[in-house]
Every structure is written in structure tokens, then in C-alpha cells.
Amino acid sequence: MNFLGCDGAWSVGAAGEIVCTGTAQSYTTEELGSLINPGGLTAEDALQLRNLTIDIFVAVFVVLVLKKVL
Incomplete structure (x- = not known):
């Protein structure tokens, strides 16, 4: 499963769409897990x-x- 991350802030545009004010990046489950808990279980x-x-x-x-x- 992939997750979408943003190094800026998420906001809602005029037409109701979700916009990343920075750079959008795609993360795998393993990458996101290592970012949240670097030491692991x-x-x-x-x-x-x-x-x-x-x-x-x-x-x-x-x-x-x-x-x-x-």
C-alpha cells in the first residue's frame, strides 16, 4: 500500500479539491513505518x-x- 505525503501543508482549494502547498511524495508502508518509528519494533x-x-x-x-x- 502506498501513502501520499506532503512536505508543506494540506489545504482545500476553491473547488473543494485537496492541495499540497509543498512537494507531494509517495511512501510505501515500510518507508512510512521507518519515518514514524525509526527504531522499529x-x-x-x-x-x-x-x-x-x-x-x-x-x-x-x-x-x-x-x-x-x-
């Missing part, structure tokens, strides 16, 4: 994110089961 961060996702899933499941039982 480390293996340790990915493991922590996975563990937190599982914890949230388990917590919601337990609450739903307790709600049904009570």
Missing part, C-alpha cells in the same frame, strides 16, 4: 505486546464467564 517489544494482548483477552473472557455465572 524489537523482539522484546513484540513479546511484551503479545503477552499483554493475551492478558487482555483472558481478563475479558474471565469477566464474561463470571457475569454469566453470577
Whole structure:
């Protein structure tokens, strides 16, 4: 997927079109990801994110089961 970026400001023209006041550039997903998060996601961060996702899933499941039982 490609994204469109502008090194100036986005504005709306008289006819309702969107205009870049600077230079418009096309970015791939990888390029945009490296611009937003230059360091990237480390293996340790990915493991922590996975563990937190599982914890949230388990917590919601337990609450739903307790709600049904009570």
C-alpha cells in the first residue's frame, strides 16, 4: 500500500479539491513505518505486546464467564 505525503501543508482549494502547498511524495508502508518509528519494533517489544494482548483477552473472557455465572 502506498501513502501520499506532503512536505508543506494540506489545504482545500476553491473547488473543494485537496492541495499540497509543498512537494507531494509517495511512501510505501515500510518507508512510512521507518519515518514514524525509526527504531522499529524489537523482539522484546513484540513479546511484551503479545503477552499483554493475551492478558487482555483472558481478563475479558474471565469477566464474561463470571457475569454469566453470577
